[in-house]
Amino acid sequence: MRISKSFIPTLKEVPADAVIPSHILMLRSGMIRMLSAGIYSFLPLGYKVIKKISEIINEEMTAIGGQEFHLPALNPREIWDETGRIEDFGDTMFHLKNRDYVLAPTHEEVMTFHAKGAMKSYKDMPQIWYQIQTKFRNEARPRSGIIRGRQFLMKDAYSFDSSWEGLDESYTKHYQAYQNIFDRCGIKYFVVGASSGAMGGSKSEEFMVKSDAGEDTVAYCNSCGYAANVEVAQSVVEPNERSSESKEVYEISTPNIHSIDELCEFLKIDERETAKSRVYIFDEKPILVLMSGNDEVNGTKLESILGGEVRPAHPEELVEITGAEAGSIGPIGFKERILADNRLKDGNNLYSGANKTDYHIGGIDLKRDVEKIEYFDLRTIESGEECARCGEPLDVFKAIELGHIFKLGTKYSEAMGATFLNENGKANPIIMGSYGIGVDRVLACFIEQNYDEKGILWKGPLKPFDIQLLGLNMKKEIVINESNEVYELLKSEGYDVLFDDRRDAQAGFKFNDAELIGIPLQVIIGEKNVKEGLIEIKNRITGERLIIGKHLLLDQLKEIG
């Protein structure tokens, strides 16, 4: 493709609104442009890569028996009412104003709708159906360029099985297909156990990419490979030691002390001698959650223990419930349910709030003084804690979710009445799985993992072109002729070539553009070399230059690769 006839609007300067590398580079290299917050257009160069990713996904899905669909983004509200997910999604779902339609954020409902009545017999299954299409979510805060948008390209697959063993098989197939897909794309990733959240179902795993731009936090053990979203991650934390003697409970005046750090500073004590209180509302009733020191409550763990959603109590509610403001709340005298983290188990001589603003209580013995107390693993784990599997220190870092596979079970088939007849002629709900990949995130993640100060470093099958051909002075007849000739030659050999044939651009300008776009191989036609029958090949990644006789060009390119 000739650049002079293409639309590849590169930018020399960094757009003010872009912050993370992939966003900056996609804008600068002319792959995307923003239309509105979280809504991006793919320009030809960007879309070309998207299609390459899609093609890899298609091949791997076909390999496990997947069949591609094209589904409506516009959905009647009823099918979402059937599964109750209008409420689950809440404000995250887009609703149309002038007709009772929603914009689909995912496609369990539509796929189940089609499976219903079509999968009549156990003989009709297994099936794997998938699509690669735009999804819509009314994200409260889009961010990080393409990584979190209000509309995004997602591949989602659904498996339909007549038995739980069949689901296991479909799940395993997808797991393997996903590994193939990400490996082929050249993405460095890892797999974590995850919470299935509002999707429902039992087992789920996420394919993650380590990145500061990520929105998930994961724990990873470099030693044994244990990996889990911090929502569910566990570590070994021994309960605090119990002193041999319990002091009496006593009240302390602690004016303007609101945090554990302030309390420790004020009383000259260690944070492990304190019990932090958090009040949550579950099922319209308050629950006190006690944590050791500054340990953070893990909301996901709390919700799975309680079996439902919780929310933190508002400041006004705190006063109403406990009689004290935040910072002075504690277990002594708290009349509702009390949960405590395992680390506090049977602790004594603890300091906590007095349920009286600006007062704390010391000498608390949880065993003696707090009758109804239930202990659970409620902590959010931290970097450096011991791996629950092998005991080595865990690494905790941010990551981007690229893929997510779920064993859905019968949540959707039951809700929508999608049943089949089994061997005994009995109607059973179809057993489903759901498997997603953020296609445009694959692009962003690849760039996050492959760039330098000059631009993108493409390699492998995602590269938008094989070779960038630079004609350095396209006003000189000799360079024009030579580069046109080389262009035709490379094309005829099957290379996909981006030909910088711009007449007015300076050499340095072309070099910088080529490095920004980042095609792995550059073939450079300069006047001096042409006159000596020479041609230059440059490796974008290593910067290595080779000047060779023109007749050796094809051999040399084959050798490189």
Added chain:
RNA sequence: CGGGGCGUAGCGUAGUCCGGUUAGCGCGCCUGCUUUGGGAGCAGGAGGUCGCAGGUUCGAAUCCUGCCGCCCCGACCA
């Protein structure tokens, strides 16, 4: 949704606190000449509802009010 920042030409920005020429600069764009292996030089030129609306004032990019948009942190996130 809470907190913070920003909005001036296609891009990046100065000016805004403290109101007062014709809103300035760099890049890009157009014309011509020169240059041609690391983001060219000279000359000439085009391009602005200063986010929108209202208000204060003799006078508003600048002050006030409301709204909209974008970015960052947080909350939320199948």
